[in-house]
Amino acid sequence: MPGKNRKRVLRASLAGGFAAAAASVALPGPGCFLTTAGAGRKSGSVLSGSRSSLPLWPHRCVPGGPVPNRVTAGRRRATGIDEIAGGLGLGELAGAGAAAAALGIAAEMFQIGGGAPEKSTTDEQQTRSNGTVVHERLCDPNDGPDSVRGRFEMICAEAQEKICKTIEDFDGKATFSRERYLKDAGGGGVSRVLRNGEVFEKAGVNLSVVYSQMPAEALRAATTKAGKETGLKLEPGEKVPFFACGLSCVMHPKNPFCPTMHFNYRYFATEFGVWWFGGGTDITPSYLDVEDMKHFHGTYKNVCDQFDPSWYPRFKKWADEYFLIPHRGETRGLGGIFFDDFNSQTPEEHMRFSRNCLNAVTEAYLPILKKHRNRGFSEKQKDWQQIRRGRYAEFNLVYDRGTVFGLKMLKGGAGRIESILMSLPETARWEYCHVPEEGSPEAEIMDAFKNPREWV
Amino acid sequence: MPGKNRKRVLRASLAGGFAAAAASVALPGPGCFLTTAGAGRKSGSVLSGSRSSLPLWPHRCVPGGPVPNRVTAGRRRATGIDEIAGGLGLGELAGAGAAAAALGIAAEMFQIGGGAPEKSTTDEQQTRSNGTVVHERLCDPNDGPDSVRGRFEMICAEAQEKICKTIEDFDGKATFSRERYLKDAGGGGVSRVLRNGEVFEKAGVNLSVVYSQMPAEALRAATTKAGKETGLKLEPGEKVPFFACGLSCVMHPKNPFCPTMHFNYRYFATEFGVWWFGGGTDITPSYLDVEDMKHFHGTYKNVCDQFDPSWYPRFKKWADEYFLIPHRGETRGLGGIFFDDFNSQTPEEHMRFSRNCLNAVTEAYLPILKKHRNRGFSEKQKDWQQIRRGRYAEFNLVYDRGTVFGLKMLKGGAGRIESILMSLPETARWEYCHVPEEGSPEAEIMDAFKNPREWV
Numbered sequence: 003m004p005g006k007n008r009k010r011v012l013r014a015s016l017a018g019g020f021a022a023a024a025a026s027v028a029l030p031g032p033g034c035f036l037t038t039a040g041a042g043r044k045s046g047s048v049l050s051g052s053r054s055s056l057p058l059w060p061h062r063c064v065p066g067g068p069v070p071n072r073v074t075a076g077r078r079r080a081t082g083i084d085e086i087a088g089g090l091g092l093g094e095l096a097g098a099g100a101a102a103a104a105l106g107i108a109a110e111m112f113q114i115g116g117g118a119p120e121k122s123t124t125d126e127q128q129t130r131s132n133g134t135v136v137h138e139r140l141c142d143p144n145d146g147p148d149s150v151r152g153r154f155e156m157i158c159a160e161a162q163e164k165i166c167k168t169i170e171d172f173d174g175k176a177t178f179s180r181e182r183y184l185k186d187a188g189g190g191g192v193s194r195v196l197r198n199g200e201v202f203e204k205a206g207v208n209l210s211v212v213y214s215q216m217p218a219e220a221l222r223a224a225t226t227k228a229g230k231e232t233g234l235k236l237e238p239g240e241k242v243p244f245f246a247c248g249l250s251c252v253m254h255p256k257n258p259f260c261p262t263m264h265f266n267y268r269y270f271a272t273e274f275g276v277w278w279f280g281g282g283t284d285i286t287p288s289y290l291d292v293e294d295m296k297h298f299h300g301t302y303k304n305v306c307d308q309f310d311p312s313w314y315p316r317f318k319k320w321a322d323e324y325f326l327i328p329h330r331g332e333t334r335g336l337g338g339i340f341f342d343d344f345n346s347q348t349p350e351e352h353m354r355f356s357r358n359c360l361n362a363v364t365e366a367y368l369p370i371l372k373k374h375r376n377r378g379f380s381e382k383q384k385d386w387q388q389i390r391r392g393r394y395a396e397f398n399l400v401y402d403r404g405t406v407f408g409l410k411m412l413k414g415g416a417g418r419i420e421s422i423l424m425s426l427p428e429t430a431r432w433e434y435c436h437v438p439e440e441g442s443p444e445a446e447i448m449d450a451f452k453n454p455r456e457w458v
Numbered sequence: 459m460p461g462k463n464r465k466r467v468l469r470a471s472l473a474g475g476f477a478a479a480a481a482s483v484a485l486p487g488p489g490c491f492l493t494t495a496g497a498g499r500k501s502g503s504v505l506s507g508s509r510s511s512l513p514l515w516p517h518r519c520v521p522g523g524p525v526p527n528r529v530t531a532g533r534r535r536a537t538g539i540d541e542i543a544g545g546l547g548l549g550e551l552a553g554a555g556a557a558a559a560a561l562g563i564a565a566e567m568f569q570i571g572g573g574a575p576e577k578s579t580t581d582e583q584q585t586r587s588n589g590t591v592v593h594e595r596l597c598d599p600n601d602g603p604d605s606v607r608g609r610f611e612m613i614c615a616e617a618q619e620k621i622c623k624t625i626e627d628f629d630g631k632a633t634f635s636r637e638r639y640l641k642d643a644g645g646g647g648v649s650r651v652l653r654n655g656e657v658f659e660k661a662g663v664n665l666s667v668v669y670s671q672m673p674a675e676a677l678r679a680a681t682t683k684a685g686k687e688t689g690l691k692l693e694p695g696e697k698v699p700f701f702a703c704g705l706s707c708v709m710h711p712k713n714p715f716c717p718t719m720h721f722n723y724r725y726f727a728t729e730f731g732v733w734w735f736g737g738g739t740d741i742t743p744s745y746l747d748v749e750d751m752k753h754f755h756g757t758y759k760n761v762c763d764q765f766d767p768s769w770y771p772r773f774k775k776w777a778d779e780y781f782l783i784p785h786r787g788e789t790r791g792l793g794g795i796f797f798d799d800f801n802s803q804t805p806e807e808h809m810r811f812s813r814n815c816l817n818a819v820t821e822a823y824l825p826i827l828k829k830h831r832n833r834g835f836s837e838k839q840k841d842w843q844q845i846r847r848g849r850y851a852e853f854n855l856v857y858d859r860g861t862v863f864g865l866k867m868l869k870g871g872a873g874r875i876e877s878i879l880m881s882l883p884e885t886a887r888w889e890y891c892h893v894p895e896e897g898s899p900e901a902e903i904m905d906a907f908k909n910p911r912e913w914v
Binding site: 195197204206328329330388392395396399400409419420422423424426427428429430431432433434435 | 651653660785786844855856865875876880883887888889890
C-alpha cells in the first residue's frame with residue numbers, strides 16, 4: 003500500500019489558458035489516515051460524522067500513508083497534518099506553475115470548488131485503501147486541529163466523506179472521483195465528482211481551504227459586517243488577508259421528477275479578527291410536489307428551530323431572495339435556507355449549526371429522490387427539466403456571487419475553472435419563447451418560482 | 459387578403475416577470491408592402507437584395523395591407539411608413555403594459571434581439587400574403603426613408619428577409635416565425651426564429667430599432683469615440699439620447715460538423731451628432747476543417763478588401779480578441795470579422811460596407827453547411843458539439859457585451875428577455891474536467907481555439 007501511495011501524479015491543468023506544466027513526482031514518507039468502518043461502497047458503511055464519536059482531528063494516524071505535495075514552484079511551503087504528526091515527506095517539483103493565488107478566494111466559498119490548477123493529485127490510493135480514508139489537512143500548521151479553522155475544515159471533510167458515501171450507496175452505480183489540489187498561497191481543496199450514475203447525471207462535492215487576500219472593496223462587497231468592521235480600517239485598494247474554508251455541493255439527478263439539490267457551508271476570517279459563517283441548502287425541482295417541499299423545508303426548519311425559531315423564516319426568505327433570476331422574474335428553484343455575514347453566536351455555536359445543517363442534507367434530500375427515482379417520464383417532461391437546467395446555468399453564470407467572483411479571479415490567474423463551474427448541469431436547454439401550457443404541471447411550478455410560498 | 463390582415467393579435471408577454479396584459483385588437487386600414495418575387499418557400503425565390511435593383515425604400519406600397527399598432531398604453535405614437543404613405547390605421551389598446559423602455563438599448567444592438575414585451579404581434583398575415591412581404595417601418599417618421607437611420611433600417615430589413623428566405627430554402631423543412639414588437643419609447647423590432655429544422659436546431663434573425671437614452675457612463679463604456687466626443691460634454695449620470703438600429707443573427711445547426719454562425723451589424727447615433735457603425739460575422743465550428751475556414755474568412759476578406767485591404771486583418775484580430783472566453787483561455791469559435799466605434803468613412807460608405815457584409819453571410823456560410831449537412835456522426839461527436847455549445851452559452855451569458863448589458867437593463871424593466879437570450883443554443887453540455895484526447899480532432903480544434911490562426 004505505501005508503495006502505491008508514493009507515486010503522486012500531478013495532473014496537467016485541465017483549464018485551458020491556465021495550463022501549467024505537468025509533472026510527476028514521487029513523494030516518500032508517512033501520512034495521516036482517517037479510519038472508517040468500511041472501505042468499499044458495497045459495504046454500505048459510511049464515515050461516522052457524529053461529533054461525540056470522533057475526535058475533531060485526526061481519527062487515527064497511520065504511518066506509511068502518503069504525504070501531500072508540499073513543494074510548489076520551487077519553494078517549500080508547510081501544508082498540513084503530516085508535519086504536525088511527524089511526517090517528513092518532501093518532494094521537489096519544478097515548473098509546476100507560477101500563477102499566484104493572491105486573490106484566490108474564487109468561487110469556492112460561495113458556490114462549489116476552487117483551487118489552483120497548477121498542482122493536483124488524483125491518485126485514489128492517496129485517500130482510500132484497505133479500509134482507510136485519509137483527509138490530509140489543508141489548513142496551515144499554525145491553524146491547528148483545535149483552532150476554529152482546523153475544526154471547521156474537519157467538519158467539512160467529515161461531511162464530504164459521509165455525504166459522498168451515502169450518495170454512492172443511494173446511486174448504486176457510479177462512485178465519486180477524488181481530486182486533491184494545493185495552492186501556492188496556502189490551502190487547497192478536495193473535489194469529488196460523480197458522473198453518469200443510476201440516479202445522478204452529475205454530483206459534485208467540494209472542500210476548499212483558502213489563504214488569500216482581497217481588496218478592501220471586495221471584502222466590503224462580500225460581507226456587510228466586514229465592510230463595517232474591517233473595510234473601514236483600510237485604504238481603498240489595500241488588501242485584506244483572509245482565511246476561508248467551506249464545503250459546497252450540487253447534485254443533478256437524471257429523472258425530471260427528482261430535484262437538483264445544492265448546499266454550501268463556509269467560514270471566513272480576516273486578519274483583523276472579523277469572522278463570519280455563511281451557507282445554506284436549497285432545492286430545485288422541475289415539478290412541484292408539495293409534500294416533498296414540506297419535507298425538505300421542514301427538515302431545515304427543524305435544524306434551525308433547535309437553535310433559534312427566528313432563523314428558519316429569516317433564512318428561508320433570504321434563500322428566496324438570493325436565488326432569484328432577476329431577468330426572468332423567477333427563482334432558480336424552490337429555495338431552502340441561505341444565510342451570510344452570520345456571527346451573532348459563538349464560533350462553537352456556528353460550527354454546531356453548520357454541522358447540523360450538513361448532517362441534514364441527505365435526510366432532507368434522499369427521501370424525495372427515493373420517492374421519484376423510478377418514475378417514468380416523457381420526452382416533454384425531460385425537456386422541461388432541461389429548460390429548468392438552462393435557468394440553473396443562467397443563474398450560476400450571471401448572478402451566483404461565487405461564480406461571478408471566481409471567473410473574475412481566474413482572469414488574474416487564480417482559481418480552478420472546473421471547480422468553479424462544477425455546479426453547472428451536465429446538460430441544459432433553451433427554447434425560444436417557451437411558455438408552459440396553462441393549467442399544466444409545468445405552469446404550476448412556474449407559479450411557485452414566480453411567487454415564493456411558505457411550505458411549513 | 460386585407461380581411462385576414464386586419465386581425466392583429468397582441469401576445470401576452472413571454473418573458474416571466476415582465477408579463478404585461480394581453481389584448482386583442484382589430485386594426486383597420488391600409489399598410490405598405492414590399493413585394494418579393496415569390497411568396498412561398500417552395501418557390502425557391504428570395505427577396506433580391508442587390509443594391510442596384512432595389513430602391514432603398516420602399517419597394518412598392520400596396521394599399522390594403524396591414525398597419526402597425528401605433529397606440530400603446532393609451533397614448534398614440536407615430537410609428538412608421540404607413541403614415542408617410544398615407545396610411546390611416548389606428549387602434550386603441552388599453553392596458554398593453556406600462557414598462558418604460560427608457561433604457562431600452564438592451565442587447566439588440568450588440569447581440570440579438572431586444573424590445574419591450576408589452577406589445578408584440580405574431581400574425582403571419584401581417585407580413586406575408588399572396589406574394590408580398592411587408593416591412594412596416596420601425597423608425598420614427600422624423601427619420602424618413604432617405605435619412606441614414608431610415609436607410610439603414612431598410613438595409614437590415616431587406617437582409618433579414620433575404621437571409622431568412624435563403625435559410626428556409628436551404629433547410630427545406632422548418633420556417634421562420636415572425637414576431638413584430640413596438641416599444642413605448644419608440645422603435646421596436648422584428649424577431650424571426652426557426653426551430654427544429656432539417657439542418658438547423660435553432661436559428662434566429664432579429665431586427666431592432668431603438669430610441670432610448672443611456673447614462674453617459676454607459677455610452678462611454680459602449681464606445682471609445684463617444685466617450686471622447688460625447689461623454690465629456692455630459693455630467694456623470696446625465697442621460698444621452700440615442701438611436702440604434704441593427705440586425706443580428708445566430709444559427710445553430712444540428713450536425714456537429716456544421717458550424718454555428720453569428721452576425722450582427724448595427725448603427726448608433728446620439729443626439730450630439732456622434733455616430734458609429736459596428737458589427738461582424740463569426741463562425742464557431744466544433745471540428746476543424748481548414749478549407750472551410752479559408753472559405754469563410756476568405757469571403758469576408760474579399761468583402762473587406764473591396765474597401766480597404768487593412769480592414770480584414772484588423773477586424774479579424776478584433777474578432778479573435780472579442781470572442782475570447784477569458785476564464786477558459788480559449789476563443790468561442792474560429793472568428794471572422796468584428797468591428798466597433800467605426801466612423802472613419804462617410805455614412806454612405808459604412809452603409810455600403812454593412813450591406814456587403816450582410817449580403818456575404820449566406821455565401822460565406824452555406825457552402826460549409828452543404829458540405830457537411832449529411833455527414834454521419836457518433837454520439838461522442840455530438841457530445842463534443844454540445845460541450846462547445848456550453849462554451850457558447852458561457853461566453854454569451856458572462857462576456858457578451860450586449861447580453862450582459864441587456865440583462866442589466868431588464869432588471870430596470872426594459873428589454874425583452876427572449877430576444878436577448880435568443881442567441882443561446884437550444885442544447886448545451888458541461889462535462890467536468892473534459893479534456894480532448896491528445897491527437898484527436900477535438901484536440902486539433904481546441905488548439906485553434908487557444909491559438910488563433912491566420913486562415914487566408
